[in-house]
Amino acid sequence: MELLSCRVGALLQPLSLVVVKDNVVKDLAAIVTRTRRTLLDYLFYPRPPSLFLSTRILGMSSRILPDSGGDGDAAAVKEIHGGYRHLNQSSLSPAKKRKLDEIANLGSPSNPLLLLPASCLLQKGFDMITSQAKSSPEKKRSRPFTVSIEGNIGSGKSTFLRYFSAVPGVDTHQEPVDMWRNLEGHNLLGKLYEDPQRWSFLFQSYVQLTRLNIHLQNTDNPVKLIERSLQNNRYCFLESGHDSGDLQGSEYSVLCEYYDMMESQLDIGVDLIVYLRSTPEVVHARMLKRGRSEEANLPLDYMKLVHEYYERWLVHHQPHKPPAPVLVLDANQDLDTMKLEYEKKKSVIMGHKTLPS
Incomplete structure (x- = not known):
């Protein structure tokens, strides 16, 4: 798999979108040059390639794990910043647990990397919209x-x-x-x-x-x-x-x-x-x-x-x-x-x- 990363200032300041490519990914560079709405349209394409959405909010970073479709996986949260709780790691597959640990280890005490539960909830909403729009x-x-x-x-x-x-x-x-x-x-x-x-x-x-x-x-x-x-x-x-x-x-x-x-x-x-x-x-x-x-x-x-x-x-x-x-x-x-x-x-x-x- 190939990782593509870009900086996009139109939607969030700052925002980086990282797409995991399975040999079928649209030209991300072309998408980046379009409007902020177009970027969100890309996220809502029916079953897009697995993706991480990384944003810096309130001085913290967050990432969404690629979702294989299971509700339990989408709810997983790593407790690496005070106050946010680990919601449902017990339901994670071994591969997801390893990925979760890899992402957590990228942080540092001065710049912790946080898996926001809000991101998971947004992803659930995205999935619901995609499902209804296709129905x-x-x-x-x-x-x-x-x-x-x-x-x-x-x-x-x-x-x-x-x-x-x-x-x-x-x-x-x-x-x-x-x-x-x-x-x-x-x-x-x-x-x-x-x-x-x-x-x-x-x-x-x-x-x-x-x-x-x-x-x-x-x-x-x-x-x-x-x-x-x-x-x-x-x-x-x-x-x-x-x-x-x-x-x-x-x-x-x-x-x-x-x-x-x-x-x-x-x-x-x-x-x-x-x-x-x-x-x-x-x-x-x-x-x-x-x-x-x-x-x-x-x-x-x-x-x-x-x-x-x-x-x-x-x-x-x-x-x-x-x-x-x-x-x-x-x-x-x-x-x-x-x-x-x-x-x-x-x-x-x-x-x-x-x-x-």
């Missing part, structure tokens, strides 16, 4: 009337979904919080709240993967309600993370390119957005009352920040116009009043009526 000759696939339920922590999104889960013909999907709290024994949600600057990139990588899975799940029902969306992740949480400094420039760029690729290759659209609008003070009190351990120390200022970015996106259409009409409901009201609102707006939420402009 149909058409770019877009048929889907049910899809509604994204948006709102701050404690605004009543889960309650909304429980209410409509009893309606015939409706498929509901709550946020996979349990998955975020237990990824191979790791509580990513808890880590995010403890140290957002350190864990935001990893957490958002996994969130995008889990949201993509929900968007792509098939249903025989005509209506699909989902708790938050990939669009929410892109235009609320990635924007707020970048503006606050929790996501560094290169991390933000990677996640944005990841989203752009999903949007261009797959049908991740929504037909309606229900915005459960609330004041930060009300939802902060509700959050403390429900007693999730990860949220115990979340300050009111964080709720104000989430509220601000929801308002920017769904009310002021910044930084991007919402992808669907927005139905705004006053979520400060009590549960009985909210149920009456649900009934009043049921025909719109079910797609039987269009939202007045």
